[in-house]
Amino acid sequence: MRVLRDLDLDLEMSSVLWCQGEDPSGRLTTEQQTSLNHDLIPESQQLLNPSVLYDRFALREVREQSIVLGEGAVFRGHLLADRFGLAEEVVLALCTIGGDLDDRVSKYRDAEDEARAVLLDGIGTAAIGELGEMAHALIRDEAQERGWQASAPFQPGQLDWPLEDHGVFFELLPAERLGLRLHSDHLMVPSKSVSMAVGLGEEMLPLAMHRACKYCPIADDCRFSRE
Numbered sequence: 570m571r572v573l574r575d576l577d578l579d580l581e582m583s584s585v586l587w588c589q590g591e592d593p594s595g596r597l598t599t600e601q602q603t604s605l606n607h608d609l610i611p612e613s614q615q616l617l618n619p620s621v622l623y624d625r626f627a628l629r630e631v632r633e634q635s636i637v638l639g640e641g642a643v644f645r646g647h648l649l650a651d652r653f654g655l656a657e658e659v660v661l662a663l664c665t666i667g668g669d670l671d672d673r674v675s676k677y678r679d680a681e682d683e684a685r686a687v688l689l690d691g692i693g694t695a696a697i698g699e700l701g702e703m704a705h706a707l708i709r710d711e712a713q714e715r716g717w718q719a720s721a722p723f724q725p726g727q728l729d730w731p732l733e734d735h736g737v738f739f740e741l742l743p744a745e746r747l748g749l750r751l752h753s754d755h756l757m758v759p760s761k762s763v764s765m766a767v768g769l770g771e772e773m774l775p776l777a778m779h780r781a782c783k784y785c786p787i788a789d790d791c792r793f794s795r796e
């Protein structure tokens with residue numbers, strides 16, 4: 570198992586604007602949005618605690634609608650079962666930027682500064698997106714060092730993988746070391762956190778190399794669709 574803390578994030582203006590979308594507060598011109606971001610991005614850097622925790626697990630069995638890890642833990646649904654047929658191991662990862670940014674967003678909202686609240690929240694989305702990409706790249710590079718392939722990252726809640734399976738992540742990984750906990754709706758707290766499962770093997774099925782967005786029924790209307 571590896572735990573990585575204080576990771577550096579670039580927070581490029583382009584990815585921030587992509588995550589915020591156009592005029593998310595309904596009150597700003599693009600120039601005003603960009604100008605506010607020039608203040609808020611450095612402010613956000615003081616609030617971020619980018620941390621990643623991940624571990625590898627043997628893949629014991631692939632069934633028609635579920636997979637079984639070495640310890641007997643089960644992930645349900647076709648999402649992983651259809652993709653991990655050639656995988657030999659599965660990496661489970663948890664990533665978070667911590668809760669300080671969310672607290673600041675609430676403070677701006679309490680002060681009725683909706684523009685800063687919405688923009689800072691978008692910066693948080695960009696930050697956790699970048700951290701997730703960084704974690705996947707680390708896992709992929711480690712696999713390549715072994716001469717193995719790594720699948721795309723998948724997470725509970727995508728396609729038919731039930732969100733409730735976040736519980737398996739929290740059983741197998743010491744999430745409390747990142748200050749993470751699970752809400753009763755099976756979402757992680759702090760909210761700017763992501764989970765991922767990545768299949769590893771000498772060879773992976775082509776389907777496993779594409780993100781779930783490629784097969785997602787709402788991808789056309791989803792601003793965060795990534796392929």
Ligand code: SF4
Binds near residue numbers: 727785789792793
């Ligand atoms: S298209 Fe959107 S909703 Fe569908 S899997 Fe991708 S990010 Fe999730």
